[in-house]
Amino acid sequence: MRYGPAVRRRKLGAELRRQRELAGLTSLEAARAVGWHQSKVSRIETGSSGVKSTDVALLLDAYGVTDTELRALLGALCGAGSADAEGARRGWWYAYRNLLPPAYLDFISLESEASRLRTLETTVVPGLLQTPAYARAVTRAALHDPPAEQVEELVRVRMARQSVLRGRQPLELCAVLDEAVLRHEVGGRKVMAGQLRHLVETGAQRHVRLHVLPFTSGGHLGITGPFVIFSFPRIADLDVVVLDHLTSSLYLERKEDLRAYVTAFTTLQAHALSHENSLEFIAGINDGA
Incomplete structure (x- = not known):
């Protein structure tokens, strides 16, 4: 590709x-x-x-x-x-071209040029918000008995991706997280506790907004699966929706699809807890662990 x-x-x-x-x-x-x-x-x-x-x-x-x-x-x-x-x-990711599949390289390059990212996650913490320990646990779970060196390389890539949240013009990130994301003890209780603390700390930044969909919200549009909406500076027609699957990614570009997913995200955000209440909710889960 x-x-x-x-x-x-x-x-x-x-x-x-x-x-x-x-x-x-x-x-x-x-x-x-x-x-x-x-x-x-x-x-x-x-x-x-x-x-x-x-x-x-x-x-x-x-x-x-x-x-x-x-x-x-x-x-x-x-x-x-x-x-x-x-x-x-x-891009910095070019050095990893022999390690990463083309679809992942392409996703990273889109992420690096986007000005805004909206994402719904139903099972894992978004990559841009993961701690190294959590990323390591997720990588081990996603791959079949991966070599330790490969795991560390992939974790380094994930950490490098997070540079888009730093700098003079950081990426605007808005994430809607199903409560299940926060309850799955990926990597064990200690790793998850560190991950939850990191979410609260990162959520304190002005360009990061987190919204939790608690179990009590019942059925919602997000049950069909996670998605990402990339938006780019000044050129709205470049916006694209990405649906991640186990072995590939699906890119949606039709205006009807974009409208549908933007509407879905807005609806999910409205049904979720506010940003401030979400941070309290996440901290509360950690305190009760």
């Missing part, structure tokens, strides 16, 4: 087409400007063909796009670990 999932190709193509139109160029004129055949531009814009970051850079140069944030975002949509021929910045 060199160029990432089809959803990324189509979204990247649509944005490149928009930039071309803003520049007042036809697809033929754009192709001539970069020395290509018109069909290549058309294939890229329709998402029927993958595109390298070097090609994206050429097109953006031709369209006069100088916004570094936009260029970085569109470059990321080429796929995980892409880089131009001059050695442009690769």
Whole structure:
């Protein structure tokens, strides 16, 4: 999956087409400007063909796009670990390309470029909020008798992912957690106690919002399974829903799907405890352990 999932190709193509139109160029004129055949531009814009970051850079140069944030975002949509021929910045995860499956690499690259992430979790703490000990226990449980070295490498990756929550413009994270997430003693009581404390501490940050769906809330939309909604700076059309499965991830891009999942998340959030009450609830579970 060199160029990432089809959803990324189509979204990247649509944005490149928009930039071309803003520049007042036809697809033929754009192709001539970069020395290509018109069909290549058309294939890229329709998402029927993958595109390298070097090609994206050429097109953006031709369209006069100088916004570094936009260029970085569109470059990321080429796929995980892409880089131009001059050695442009690769994501930190590129060093793990031989360890991680393409779907996970692609998920990380989306996460690194997103400005907002909304997630529903029904069984485990979201990766961005896990402690090393909890991540280690989850990794061991998810893999069949993994070598210790592999486990530690995967835990390092998970911890590195959490850098998006730090810095001048941290990712805005809003997580709705089923109470079962907090009750499963993953790794044992001591590991879970540390994880719950970490949730309370991390939840104190302004850009992190946690909402607990207690068992008393009864049946809810979330029983169909966890999902993640990625939102990107300034380009709402790039938003995407990701459904994680045991062996793969499903990317949903249709506007109807996006609307349905955003509505579902908003409904779940409304039925869940407030952020402040959720932090008290989590702390209370820990105190009663």
